[in-house]
Amino acid sequence: MIEPVLRITNLSVGLPRGADRAQAVSDVSIAVGANEIVCLVGESGSGKSMIAHTILGLLPPGVTVTGGAVTLRGRDIATASEAEMRSVRGRDAAMIFQEPLSALNPLKRIGEQIAEAVRAHAPATPRAAIRAQVDALIAAVGLPDPERIRASFPFALSGGQRQRVMIAIAMANNPALLVADEPTTALDVTTQAQILALIRRLQSERQMGVLLITHDFGVVAEMADRVVVMRDGRVVEQGSAEAVLTAPRDPYTRALIAAVPHARGRASPKMRATPPLLEIEALSKTFTTRQGWFRPARRVVAADAISLTLSAGETVAVVGESGSGKSTLGQMILRLAEPDSGRIRFEGRDLLALRGEALRVARRRIQIVFQDPFAALNPRQRVGEAIARGPMAYGVPKAEAVAEAHALLDRVGLKAGAAERFPHEFSGGQRQRICIARALALKPRILVADEAVSALDVSVQARVLDLLAELRAEYNLAMLFITHDLRIAARIADRVAVMQQGRIVETGPAAALFAAPEHPYTRGLMAAMPGRRLFGGLDAPAPEALTA
Structure with a gap:
């Protein structure tokens, strides 16, 4: 043997x-x-x-x-x-870590970091040979323009490019x-x-x-x-x-x-014929960054004439790749980023025209749950206080806010005594439940979930999705669920909007869209799902055919 x-x-x-x-x-x-x-x-x-x-x-x-x-x-x-x-x-033996930005040295260029891996086991290798090997490794992992990549710092690359760099470093000595x-x-x-x-x-x-x-x-x-x-x-x-x-x-x-969600889409309940709670019309946003004194400014179109509606009790999933504009859309709804043009109407009022106290009151009715609950919580603040602080800022008496915080922690499935503990004493799934409780404390009409379950284990993910579905029915919440995972969208959404490069390229009821996607980009996303034949989705071309 x-x-x-x-x-x-x-x-x-x-x-x-x-x-x-x-x-x-x-x-x-x-x-x-x-x-x-x-x-x-x-x-x-x-x-x-x-x-x-x-x-x-x-x-x-x-x-x-x-x-x-x-x-x-x-x-x-x-x-x-x-x-x-x-x-x-x-x-x-070599290792690839989950978060390449943490594993790479932010102060060293990519070429230097790959060269270090080569020199570690072959210190006498001539400089020219090391440079040739670095370029060969960059090409081997499918990164374009080796000269530019070699001279770049980690922050200048996308997540996928940084992971390819980590793979190049791991392959440097042919483990x-x-x-x-x-x-x-x-x-x-x-x-x-x-x-x-x-x-x-x-x-x-x-x-x-x-x-x-x-x-x-x-x-x-x-x-x-x-x-x-x-x-x-x-x-x-x-x-x-x-x-x-x-x-x-x-x-x-x-x-x-x-617990693995299947990409088949659930049948949406019939919605009552009521005016939409949120109406987005032709919303656009372009970010401009300076590249240096003698280089032209870089323009990134994050939102290009986006139109979308959201009704009370409805969940709309916004799906797409990184950089498609999903999170920017969520930030504009919360007025954390100001659009260049377009309209957002919330409960019949022009949200973009609100200022001062009127905007503060409206923001209470739209809350967000972020991807990383540990970063979203104050590590020095007990979770009961973190949940009660929001209502207290709007004039709710402390005793009433604290009692409500305890009730919400119980509602999201955390045991008695959780209010007195700090964030680091909970698991990732429990911290996300705390963030959900904190958002609900302000009694919102709309909940924006920005990649709220993407970093969780599949079983924890399933429990959080079930919780969100229960809370939506219980509180008649409208949810805008931002995700890059089509299987999650299929599990929770009534309607799905697919974004590509700042535009919505396809939208429709979840069951219909997943059964017969019309746009090539949507079909490409479904084809790229790992395990797509076992866990549902199209019997589509293999993901190797997709372009970077």
Whole structure:
């Protein structure tokens, strides 16, 4: 039998005293062969990333390997020293992180950072040879104009381009094992498809073993040869991708797969013939940025004559890639960005004409839930106070606002005592529930959800979507749901508006649009969904055909 590139045997990793459990990983055994993709799946806290960090010797202080072995290319590295691991990282095993902007040095040009990876294991390589290798790596990961990319800083690139740079750095020394930790979670659907296709191509060309960590079963369906499912630090099921996806044995695996939204669109309830709550007419917005003294200004059209309506009790999903103008539309509705032209009518009044106290009163009726709940909450403020502060600013007595905050926390499914805790004491899904409670505290008519569930595990995502649907019915809320994930839009929306480069290119009832999309761009988005054949959507051309 050929020895796998990576063999993890009965691995246990201990957590510091006072943690939620004694071990982050308990008695885990996994193998990854050459030219094989193994997907490691589970919710946040299941121990997936801890395994990745153990392989690369990147465990945080106080977290230690307490048992088992990690064998990489026949060498046990579970207890290797830092000096020994420096010779392993990049050469034998390399890693792609979830957030490339955090992993890249913001003060160094892209070319320098790729060159560092080359020099780390070949310090005597001549400068000209390193430059040629950097350009070859940039070309290999599909980035255009290597000279411009080499001279750019990370902030000047898109999310997908930064992730390609991270892949180029990982490939610099042709590692035998690639560990990819949620490499596409924050990317829109077409960019995600391109990154996954790139990983598969490089894996095949270089005969690498790949350990792909994800919580998205759509990615698993698209990529995996074998699947390992983890829960609370333990492996609950593993097997071939076909066996796990089509006939899962463990109830936890079945629950995770059942939580994946299908892109079929739900039938919309009949709406009463009432005037729209929100009317947007020919809304336009262009951003202009200076490029330097001797370079022309850069103009980006974020909204180009957008027209849309939203009725009480209705959910309209706005979908599209990053840069399509979705978030700018939400910001203009809240008057966080001022449009260049067009009209927004809210409850029959011209929202753009409001000033001072009139605008302040109107803003109370339109609230927003952001993508990152941790960034949206004050880390030094107890969550009960965070929820009560809004009503108090509008004159509600403190005792009444605090009582309402407790009631709302209970309504969104958080236990008694949650009001006295700080944001860092909650999980990501719980923090998003707190943000929803804070938005509801002001009794809005419209809730704008800007990528509110895109960073959550699939099961947590399902629970938050169910909660939003319940709250919509209970409070007769209108929701503008901004997302890049068509499966989420299909699950929650009555109507869908598809945006591309600042324009709405297609709109219609969710069930009809997903059953028979008319615009080529919509069909391209559906074709790019990972696992599209298993979890619904069009039997469309493969995502490799999509352009960057």
